[in-house]
Amino acid sequence: MSTTSAAPKKQHSRLFGLPKETLLDWYDDMLLVRRFEEKCAQLYGMGKIMGFCHLYNGQEAISTGAVKGAITKDDxxxxxxxxHGLAISKGVDPKPIMAELLGKVTGTTRGQGGSMHIFDKETNFLGGHAIVGxxxxxxxxxAFASKYKGEKRVCLCFMGDGATNIGAFHEGLNLAALWKLPVVFIIENNRYSMGTSVRRSSAVEELIKKGLGxxxxxxxxxxxxxxxxxxxxKAAVDHARETYEPSLLEIRTYRYRGHSMSDPIHGHYRTKEEVEEQKKYDPISVFAEILKAEKLVDEEWLDEAEKRIKAIVEECVTFAENSPEPPLENLYDVYYKESNGE
Ligand SMILES: Cc1ncc(C[n+]2csc(CCOP(=O)(O)OP(=O)(O)O)c2C)c(N)n1
Ligand SMILES: [Mg+2]
Structure with a gap:
């Protein structure tokens, strides 16, 4: 045995041995999602984004931890x-996402899908679906296709708390369990479905119990x-990859903004104080504090990150604003694809 082996690297137990570059990359990803959404709110106010637009502010730890962190591009x-946030964390270029929001032909769905229908074949981002559940x-x-073809791809399926009250939720879970399909169902429980709290809409408040059936x-x-x-x-994804068995995860979170851009931030269903109280657990600040405590970043680095991310968001806006609108002859192009019989 060598007596000159290098000293062991400092282990950051609360950081699960993750390399510094990975952690800083995740910080950037969370910040990009936050600043991207803030810019969307601004552009919506200016009438440059129209129609439905639901923002992700407050939920960024989910897109980054689950999508950027726990899966691969093939999943x-x-x-x-x-x-928007889940698409960005999956690696979809944010420029075409912004262009989609502005209804431009360079958008992810050629400007014809809008905010609720971001798709990207290249990164296996399967949308963007407006009908709850x-x-x-x-x-x-x-997940069935993955198993049938003998692939090892896992499907992460995100949904809101309200979606767990929909029939399609139960059909999907039943088939996944029955046929042992490699899918991880993730409830993003932000406590409200539009203006209705979980307590007023679900027979069980602990949504995770719905997986027991x-x-x-x-x-x-x-x-x-x-x-x-x-x-x-990651543990659920690894399990699905090894055994093809599905999981149901409930991630407890909070949305800072209104349900969509046309809804008030608190309205009658929650108080301003509740929203302010929840912001004390802001996932980006929580992560910044951990990184600082572990001496991986300092205030200067955090300021630089803000500048770096702001520049990326500005690039997205410039790209989108300089792109043309879809020509009329594209009208039916994106909705149907002729089958070649395969
Ligand atoms: C089948 C169906 N019913 C009703 C609606 C109207 N609707 C749009 S979003 C929403 C709330 C869903 O809340 P939740 O699943 O908790 O997701 P969140 O908005 O909190 O992310 C409703 C009822 C819809 N789009 N589809
Ligand atoms: Mg909800």
Whole structure:
């Protein structure tokens, strides 16, 4: 045995041995999602983004920990209409996302899908679905395809708390459990579906209990801590890859903005104080504090990160604003694809 072996590297136990570059990359990703959404709110106010637009502010630890952290490019991600953050964390170029929001031909769906329908074949981002719960059986289908072809791809299926009250949720979970499909169902429990709290809409408040009816592997996760999201989602993904067995995860989170851009931030269903109280657990600040405590970053680095991310968001806006609108003859192009019989 060598007596001159290098001294062991300092282990950051609360950082799960993750390399510094990875952690800083995750910080950038969370910040990009936050600043991208803030810019969307601004552009919406200026009338440059129109129609439905649901922002992800407050939920960034989920997209970064689960999508950027716990899966690979080959894995699938599918979600509902609150989709910008998950798309960015999946590696979809944010410039075409912004162009899609502005209805430009360079957008991810050639400007004809809008905010709720971000798709990207290249990164296996399967959308962007406006009908609550409709994508859950589609997730089971994507996982079925993976298993049928003998691939090892896992599908991460995100949904809101409200979606767990929809019939398609139960159909999707049942088939995934019955056929042992490699899908991880993730409830982003932000406590409200539009203006209705979980208590007023679900027979069980602990949504995770809904997995017991299908004998699913279940786990509750703190959605304010990106590291916890990463480790627990990764465990479910590894399990799905090895055994083809699905899981149901409930990530407890909070949305800072109104349900969509046309809704008030608190309205009558929650108080301003509640929103302010929840902001004390802001996932980006929580992560910044961890990184600082571990001496991986300082205030100067954090300021630089702000500048770096601001420049990326500005590039997205310039790209989108300088892009043309879709020509009229494209009108039916993106909706149907002729089958070649395969
Ligand atoms: C089948 C269906 N019913 C109703 C709606 C209207 N709707 C749009 S979003 C929404 C709330 C869903 O809340 P949740 O699943 O918790 O997701 P969140 O918005 O909190 O991310 C409703 C009822 C819809 N789009 N589809
Ligand atoms: Mg909700």
């Amino acid at each position: 699938y991600v599918i979600t509902a209409y609150r989709d 409709s994508h859950i059986p589609i997730a089971a289908g994507a 299908y004998d699913l592997r279940t786990e509750v996760i703190d959605g304010f801590n990106v590291l916890e999201v990463y480790t627990k989602v």
